[in-house]
Structures are given as structure tokens and as C-alpha cells.
Amino acid sequence: MDCRTPAALLAEACAAVDRASAGAELIRAGENTLWRLPGKVVVRVGREGQVPAAHKELAVARWLRRHGVPAVRPLDRPPEPVEVHGRPVTFWHELPPHRPGRPVELAAALRTLHRLPPPIHPLDRLDPFVRLPARIDGAATLDRPQRRWLHARLAELRTAWHELALPQRPLRVVHGDAWSGNLAVADDAAYLLDFERTALGPPEWDLVTTAVGHYSFGALPARAYAEFCTAYGADVTEWPGYPVLAAVRELRLTCYALQQADADLRHRAQAHYRLACLRGEHGPRPWGWTALD
Structure with missing residues (x-):
């Protein structure tokens, strides 16, 4: 190190x-x-x-x-x-002085991005499971049964992802980590940033984070989510593959919280609450997850 x-x-x-x-x-x-x-x-x-x-x-x-x-x-x-x-x-x-994007602004930026022709330089295929095994193995606050459960859930979702038959659908350039913090809105424009996860994949992946913010977190009001869908021109929850993508995103957000809990014990309760939600211990969505500061 x-x-x-x-x-x-x-x-x-x-x-x-x-x-x-x-x-x-x-x-x-x-x-x-x-x-x-x-x-x-x-x-x-x-x-x-x-x-x-x-x-x-x-x-x-x-x-x-x-x-x-x-x-x-x-x-x-x-x-x-x-x-x-x-x-x-x-x-x-x-960048000039800016603020994080609102959902409706993020939708407009994603709509533009997804309509672009793929670049000549090669982009990898989207891997929605990148770094998850390491985060599960490295989470110090997990006990052995919890770790086994997360690995089993990861394997289950890998299978479900591959069964979506994504190669039969047109792949587009996707941001890969599309949330309001990766859109900086200044007086002159709304700027996309952080392209670490940019790849070729289903455009629905970029829409799932906002949908999960509404349906799983309960943090995004219904009106704001409706405006997001209108601005983009589609509601990802109507796509048959949405439950799989949403479950993958929920797993990613839980594993991220577990990783953060190692560095800051203030996040431990939220991380383990998320895990308990995934395991069915807190009823149906929305679960009222809170963002990590």
C-alpha cells in the first residue's frame, strides 16, 4: 500500500x-x-x-x-x-461556480448523451458488478453469515443480468454513475463529469439511480420523478428489466455504505439497515434510506 x-x-x-x-x-x-x-x-x-x-x-x-x-x-x-x-x-x-443538477436537468443531459453515436475509440461493455466482490470481502463490519448472504445475492443478480439478453438490444454510451452529483449546473450550462464508469450498455442503467431514489430510498418526491421521466421521454420502471437493474443498484448502494462504514463508524447503522432491507427484514419499499454525508 x-x-x-x-x-x-x-x-x-x-x-x-x-x-x-x-x-x-x-x-x-x-x-x-x-x-x-x-x-x-x-x-x-x-x-x-x-x-x-x-x-x-x-x-x-x-x-x-x-x-x-x-x-x-x-x-x-x-x-x-x-x-x-x-x-x-x-x-x-x-468549472465555473455551480450546483448539483436537479433530476429534470440530469434527465435532459442523459437524453443528449444516449443519442450520441458511439465513439471510434473502444469502450468496454458495462459491468454493473465492478468492485462489488472486493467491497463485500473488505467490509470489516460484516459477520460471516452476512458476507455469505451478500455473495449469494451477488451471484443471483449476475445470473439475472446475463439472462436479460442485453446483446440483442442496441447498446449506447452510458455514463455509468448518473446521479445529481455528477452533473454540475452553472449559469451557462449543465456539465457532465466523472467518466470513470462510462461504457457501452443499456441506457436504462443511467435512469435506474433516479428511479431507486424514488421507489427504494423514498427520498425523491413523486412529482420530481415524474418530471425526470417527462424530460427524458421514458419511465425506466416500465421496462421489463427494471427489477433486475434496480436490485443491482440497491446492492451497489448497500456495499458502498458498508465500505464507508469502515472509514467512518457514523455510517455503520445506515449500512446495516440497508443490508437488512435487502434481506427482507423491513417490509416493502420505500425503505427510507438516508444519503451518506
Whole structure:
């Protein structure tokens, strides 16, 4: 494991491209670390082993720009990620002042994205189960029966996903992690960002997060969800494959909460409440899940 501090990694990456790191301001520290540099530059330091994903993020952002779709924009130099001790570091233009997107705004952005022709550069097929086995195995607050149950549920949903016969349906470019936090709305435009999970897949996958926010979390009012469906032009819950996609998304959100509970015990109760809901211990949806701060 790399024991270097985030600031040291930033300084080394900046030095590699002859850019000063003095005066850097930490924006967010998580799976990826974001820094703001003087001159309206944002630096994204990724996780170890994620260099290919960083190459994809740059390619997708430039592809969107060529199609006139507002998106976070990488600097021209360096043109590719800088690798520092196995971690990819990328440099981006800072967005203007903005707020997270509303569901209706996210729907409009997704409608535009899903209508674009796939790029020439290859994109992988969507893997909705990426990193889930590691999150289940690494969740320290789970006991052995809980871990076994999650692995069994994961196997069950893998089978259900493959039985959807998705190869027979036209695949589109999907964002892969389409939620309000990945749409930045400024005065001039609504900007898509975070293309780590962008892939070729069923466009319904990008709609499921909002649907789950309404039907599973109970956090999105019915009127807001109806506006989302109208803006996109479809209601994903009417698609026969929705129950499978929703169940996968619920599992992902539960495993993410379990991962966060390891780092912050404040999240332990919510993580295990979500797990209990999946196991049928709290009745039908909506379950009243709360977002992790």
C-alpha cells in the first residue's frame, strides 16, 4: 500500500509536468482526491491501478466536447494521465461556480448523451458488478453469515443480468454513475463529469439511480420523478428489466455504505439497515434510506 501523503503525491505529479503545487487547496478526499491549483486548474488523483480508467475519462471528455456536449474539460497538457506510484493523475479546467443538477436537468443531459453515436475509440461493455466482490470481502463490519448472504445475492443478480439478453438490444454510451452529483449546473450550462464508469450498455442503467431514489430510498418526491421521466421521454420502471437493474443498484448502494462504514463508524447503522432491507427484514419499499454525508 502506498503510504505517501495526498499532498506529496500531488507535488510529485505537478513536478512531473513542470507545474507548481504551491497554494493547492483540497476539494475532496475519497476514493479519488481532488485539488484546486492557482490558475483555475483542478487535479484529480485516482486510486492505485486505475490508470486505464483515467485514460478513458480523458478520451470520453474530449469526445463529448467534439460533439458539443458540456462536460468537464481536461487540459491540453499533459495530454495523458501522469502516473505517480501506480496512481493516475489528471489535470482539468476548473468549472465555473455551480450546483448539483436537479433530476429534470440530469434527465435532459442523459437524453443528449444516449443519442450520441458511439465513439471510434473502444469502450468496454458495462459491468454493473465492478468492485462489488472486493467491497463485500473488505467490509470489516460484516459477520460471516452476512458476507455469505451478500455473495449469494451477488451471484443471483449476475445470473439475472446475463439472462436479460442485453446483446440483442442496441447498446449506447452510458455514463455509468448518473446521479445529481455528477452533473454540475452553472449559469451557462449543465456539465457532465466523472467518466470513470462510462461504457457501452443499456441506457436504462443511467435512469435506474433516479428511479431507486424514488421507489427504494423514498427520498425523491413523486412529482420530481415524474418530471425526470417527462424530460427524458421514458419511465425506466416500465421496462421489463427494471427489477433486475434496480436490485443491482440497491446492492451497489448497500456495499458502498458498508465500505464507508469502515472509514467512518457514523455510517455503520445506515449500512446495516440497508443490508437488512435487502434481506427482507423491513417490509416493502420505500425503505427510507438516508444519503451518506
